[in-house]
Amino acid sequence: MSLIPDDVIEQVREAADLVGIIGEQVELKRTGADFRGPCPFHGGTHRNFAVIPKKGMFYCFVCHEAGDVFTFFMKRLGMDYPTAVREVARRVGITIPERGPAGPDPHEPLYSVVATAADWFARQLRESPEAEVARQYLGSRQLDLETVLPLGLGYAPRGTAFLDAMKGLGLRDDVLLEAGLVVKREDGTLLPRFRGRLLFPIHDQRARIVGFGGRILGEGEPKYLNSPDTPIFHKGKLLYNLHVAKHAMRKADRAIVVEGYFDVLRLSLAGVEEVVAPLGTGLTADQAQLVKRHAAHAVLLYDSDEAGLRATFRAGDELLRERLRVSVATLPAGEDPDTLVRQRGAAGLETILKDAVDVFERKIQILDRKGFFATLPGRRRALDRLLPTIRAAADPITRELYISRAAEVAGVRKDVLEREVGTGLEARGSGLGTSEPRAPSPEPRAIPASAEKALLLLMLEGDPWKARVTEAVDAEEFEFVPYREVFEAIADDAVLSLSETSARAYEELKAEGLDDRDPNALYERAVNWIEARRLQRQLEDLDRRLPFESPDGQAALIAEKRRVFDELRKRYPRYKIAMRRRGAPGT
Ligand SMILES: [Zn+2]
DSSP: OOOOOHHHHHHHHHHOOHHHHHHTTSOOEEETTEEEEOOTTTTOSSSOEEEETTTTEEEETTTOOEEOHHHHHHHHHOOOHHHHHHHHHHHHTOOOOOOOOOOSOTTHHHHHHHHHHHHHHHHHHHHOGGGHHHHHHHHHTTOOHHHHGGGTOEEEOSSSHHHHHHHHTTOOHHHHHHTTSEEEOTTSOEEESOOSEEEEEEEOTTSOEEEEEEEEOSSOSOSEEEOOOOSSOOGGGOOBTHHHHHHHHHHHTOEEEESSHHHHHHHHHTTOOOEEBOSSSOOOHHHHHHHHHHOSEEEEEOOSSHHHHHHHHHHHHHHHHTTOEEEEOOOOTTOOHHHHHHHHHHHHHHHHHHTOEEHHHHHHHHHHHTTGGGSHHHHHHHHHHHHHHHHHOOSHHHHHHHHHHHHHHHTOOHHHHHHHHHHHHHTOOSSOTTSOOOOOOSSOSHHHHHHHHHHHHHHTTOTTHHHHHHHHOOGGGOOSHHHHHHHHHHHTTOGGGOOHHHHHHHHHHHHHOOTTOOHHHHHHHHHHHHHHHHHHHHHHHHHHHGGGSOHHHHHHHHHHHHHHHHHHHHHOHHHHHHHHHTTOTTO
């Protein structure tokens, strides 16, 4: 047996005539976009067995057998996966290259145990009395069981029934552990990882279930819990629903990226198939690459609140780095894709998608609405926010357009801006993670970081401090990248999605705590520092621009410099003193 390359499997799956193949064994009749017939698995006589060509899958509403063209052969004829692929390939006339003896996939036991667990969870959702809470929850979101069961949703009960069931099926503890389905307590006993949760199965590109996302039902933390990373589940490298969406993505040449599982569900039930979501975290570079593999255009459809916008532009930058065209669709305030489709239907959604604007243009709109372009310092700060997106645009034409547009709205010369974009590029690749690093600052890091840290310590005290800090500073103002990520995570209530480094920073901050420090004084000092640094940065930018201006322009810049300098000295006299002590340049 040999391993068949993924792209070949994909080719075979896409070429396969699912209706034709299943139709050889089942008498199918068209009903709308799907086909129905008697189920060959439980031997039914009514038309409870559906073949859904658009999703490339079959599903029985009685015995709940489900799968794709390959699983059909596996389940009907007892073939293993590679044999099923070869059989379908033979029928569609695709030659599968032999790649020598590679042996069976070493992760086969993991796939198998996760699939078994998924079946069991799905049965709980259908049948168990305890799952009534999950069924009611779905009902409250206007999703009926008939609709979600074919999508493989499940329920994980609160107790240890899962452990008993898996044991009864002869599954080994170590495999359950490795698959991330159970956790080991300190005393060595095992506990199901998912308890009291509605489960969304997460598939890899070959449509195999590799993990779960679980939403809590009732009170409890966290709201969403994913499988941990395992040899087959890497949450930063998978997209929810991609195994279904990729066909539609290729056809429509666009991908709609949403934030949550329910958004995906709602959109695909409304007939929009090309929809994917990251797994409870910000979109990663790997995920952006996955999108790129199937479509050239991405539409971001996130909430319109502050947190949603931050996530939108983060994701936008990642997608721009992959040379995608990126648009932002804007939902009415307070709505998410789920509520929107429920209230206005697919037509309402289509209108919003049609009105999507380019991500860069959207950023300008928002800055404009906040009054950034009304003053010179405001324009400077606006540019600081536009630059990361310009730098992210890996496509040279897109970048050129962005530079022209930014020069126009901020009233700066294009060549000056081009130079500044270039400066940032040289500073890239400094190993600061996925965020766009800013140009290296001449300031020493220790003091700014302690101001940044003070703000985070305050946020960890909860409201009202959290609200005050998020009001006073933006994420971009955190220079220390792990702190910036912690800031965003606390602001968005998403600390579980932190990267490893940032999670460590978060834990350290939590361990440190405020102690007996006076929060008011701490807040005052830290915000002053950040504000002073903002002004200091303005001065540096003015200095950089100076040599490139006409004499008139230089006079204006010098006047502006004077003003900023005075403000800095007047409002934050101690800033300069601290800088001098540290021997910073230019003092
Ligand atoms: Zn059946």
